[in-house]
Amino acid sequence: MSSEINGISGYSSVSAQKSPESVTTNPASSHPKSAGDSPTGQPAVETVTLTHTTTQLRETEASLAGISVVDNQKVEQIKQAILEGSYQIDSERIADKLIALEKSLSK
Known part of the structure; x- marks a missing residue:
């Protein structure tokens, strides 16, 4: 399964903001129990944290794209x-x- 984060392939779609953002996913309980399940039998919760660095990198990339390397x-x-x-x-x-x-x- 392919996802996207701010136009970058392979990641979950999350909008980057100036402040840190956490995304928590809890897979549906209909999935069979696996090694990553918690001792209570519930699927493990995954957390992803993005900082404002993502936005800064995108802004820098956009500004550099407009600069000519030839005078x-x-x-x-x-x-x-x-x-x-x-x-x-x-x-x-x-x-x-x-x-x-x-x-x-x-x-």
């Missing part, structure tokens, strides 16, 4: 400079960055 304005400036023939390659800077990268990888 489109800079890309356009470089394209324009290349088209105009005015783009200068700083080979010394590139070499320094490659050396720094090599050093960080060898640690």
Whole structure:
């Protein structure tokens, strides 16, 4: 059986709130007695507690989804400079960055 929690598959459907929330389930007593049953013969009660962290994670994920990893304005400036023939390659800077990268990888 598949359930969902805030759009995430495999969990019971529970809405996340800013304050902790507990959900208690008590399986129907028509289920046969199993090893998880209490000594009184009643099915065991399962409790799930969600904190406000769930909501914070979802909000952070949503805000990060809107951030571009590429600076489109800079890309356009470089394209324009290349088209105009005015783009200068700083080979010394590139070499320094490659050396720094090599050093960080060898640690």
